[in-house]
Amino acid sequence: MGQDRSADIHHERSGIVFRPGLEGVPVTQSAICDIDGLQGRLAYRGYPLEEMAAHSTFLETTYLLIWGELPSPQELRDFEAEVQMHRRVSFRVRDMMKCFPATGHPMDALQSSAASLGLFYSRRAIDDPQYVYDAVVRLIAKIPTMVAAFQLIRKGQDPIQPRDDLAYSANFLYMLTEREPDPLAARIFDRCLILHAEHSLNASTFSARVTASTLTDPYAVVASAVGTLAGPLHGGANEDVLAMLEEIGHPDRAAAFLEEAMATKRKVMGFGHREYRVKDPRAVILQSLAEEMFARFGKDEMYDVARAVEHEAATRLGPKGIYPNVDFYSGLVYRKLGIPRDLFTPVFAISRVAGWLAHWREQLGANRIFRPSQIYTGAKARSWIHGEDRAPATGA
Ligand code: ACO
Numbered sequence: 001m002g003q004d005r006s007a008d009i010h011h012e013r014s015g016i017v018f019r020p021g022l023e024g025v026p027v028t029q030s031a032i033c034d035i036d037g038l039q040g041r042l043a044y045r046g047y048p049l050e051e052m053a054a055h056s057t058f059l060e061t062t063y064l065l066i067w068g069e070l071p072s073p074q075e076l077r078d079f080e081a082e083v084q085m086h087r088r089v090s091f092r093v094r095d096m097m098k099c100f101p102a103t104g105h106p107m108d109a110l111q112s113s114a115a116s117l118g119l120f121y122s123r124r125a126i127d128d129p130q131y132v133y134d135a136v137v138r139l140i141a142k143i144p145t146m147v148a149a150f151q152l153i154r155k156g157q158d159p160i161q162p163r164d165d166l167a168y169s170a171n172f173l174y175m176l177t178e179r180e181p182d183p184l185a186a187r188i189f190d191r192c193l194i195l196h197a198e199h200s201l202n203a204s205t206f207s208a209r210v211t212a213s214t215l216t217d218p219y220a221v222v223a224s225a226v227g228t229l230a231g232p233l234h235g236g237a238n239e240d241v242l243a244m245l246e247e248i249g250h251p252d253r254a255a256a257f258l259e260e261a262m263a264t265k266r267k268v269m270g271f272g273h274r275e276y277r278v279k280d281p282r283a284v285i286l287q288s289l290a291e292e293m294f295a296r297f298g299k300d301e302m303y304d305v306a307r308a309v310e311h312e313a314a315t316r317l318g319p320k321g322i323y324p325n326v327d328f329y330s331g332l333v334y335r336k337l338g339i340p341r342d343l344f345t346p347v348f349a350i351s352r353v354a355g356w357l358a359h360w361r362e363q364l365g366a367n368r369i370f371r372p373s374q375i376y377t378g379a380k381a382r383s384w385i386h387g388e389d390r391a392p393a394t395g396a
Pocket of ligand 1: 021232233234237266271272273274320325326327
């Protein structure tokens with residue numbers, strides 16, 4: 001797939017073929033998530049995404065992804081209760097977060113605070129199933145608390161404690177906005193988390209697997225994945241989509257914007273995907289969730305701009321297989337939920353931690369450390385030059 005997108009580079013001396021970005025190169029076997037990029041289908045452990053979003057909850061989806069089967073009602077209740085019990089974070093983590101600059105990006109705050117959990121829990125027991133279960137519970141439970149805590153801390157407030165009477169998603173929105181959310185809003189948010197929970201070997205999951213392959217602790221695995229997710233070509237794109245829609249400002253300006261973007265080779269944010277040649281199935285569901293939100297809580301005027309961009313892009317980018325991806329409509333839903341724009345990617349991380357942990361477990365089940373090769377393109381063997389004999393370095 002995508003032969004036209006990146007040229008293979010053949011290395012004459014070794015006969016090795018180098019595919020930039022590893023496009024189409026399998027780096028592992030995995031039973032977690034199946035993507036059909038031509039039909040626009042996605043399934044978690046064999047269950048179609050549409051059914052997951054309609055019937056499951058984020059915690060149930062997490063259980064399925066990590067342990068491979070849907071939980072029995074009792075297993076689910078136990079898992080939910082464990083997660084609920086571990087939502088609080090140590091005062092030491094909260095105090096550390098108070099020292100972060102309020103102007104820092106919440107993804108950097110999340111990466112640091114996720115990594116700090118490794119200071120609290122032993123790193124030497126990754127072959128102990130109880131340690132694995134506890135680590136999963138802690139990360140799933142505490143990541144939302146840390147995202148919400150940084151939001152209040154940077155406003156100069158103390159973080160508020162989780163509420164035990166609220167389910168996972170409702171509790172996060174409560175900790176973030178200090179208001180108990182409407183049940184429909186909480187359910188829509190939970191469905192957003194389901195949609196973002198796993199997507200095979202994307203950059204952050206690959207990063208998680210590489211880190212996992214060294215047998216380090218799961219907190220380091222998640223911290224490295226958070227750092228990778230932050231980039232604008234990956235999870236960070238959801239922030240840029242809203243900025244782009246605001247820049248366009250009106251549906252009538254969508255065509256001219258796209259013309260200029262194509263002429264200047266500017267990327268249209270929220271469009272394109274290495275795996276899909278059709279509209280991302282997550283974008284299809286997110287668009288319908290956006291419409292559900294707007295029907296209940298009032299429309300976001302940028303939705304008409306988004307639809308105009310999608311319409312105009314169909315003839316311009318569609319022939320290249322470039323359509324809306326998961327990030328295109330998610331920001332509109334999140335904004336309606338009262339989530340600040342620079343928290344869109346941390347919210348993505350709250351969800352994707354489920355997929356990263358599923359890949360952590362799978363990697364440990366058949367581990368071999370990742371150590372790819374390279375094609376050396378640097379200088380041939382050279383003799384040492386003493387300082388006084390050197391010509392000025394250029395471009396250094
Ligand atoms: N807008 C305009 N043109 C695009 C876009 C886009 N969003 N995406 C790809 N193209 C074009 C490229 O310009 C290139 O054209 P060319 O062959 O004429 O030079 C061609 O399509 C191939 O693009 P690549 O960037 O090489 O494709 P790749 O598979 O490496 O990249 C990516 C995929 C990074 C997602 C890309 O589509 C992109 O940058 N999109 C915008 C950022 C974005 O929305 N990222 C979120 C992705 S979803 C996620 O990570 C959660």
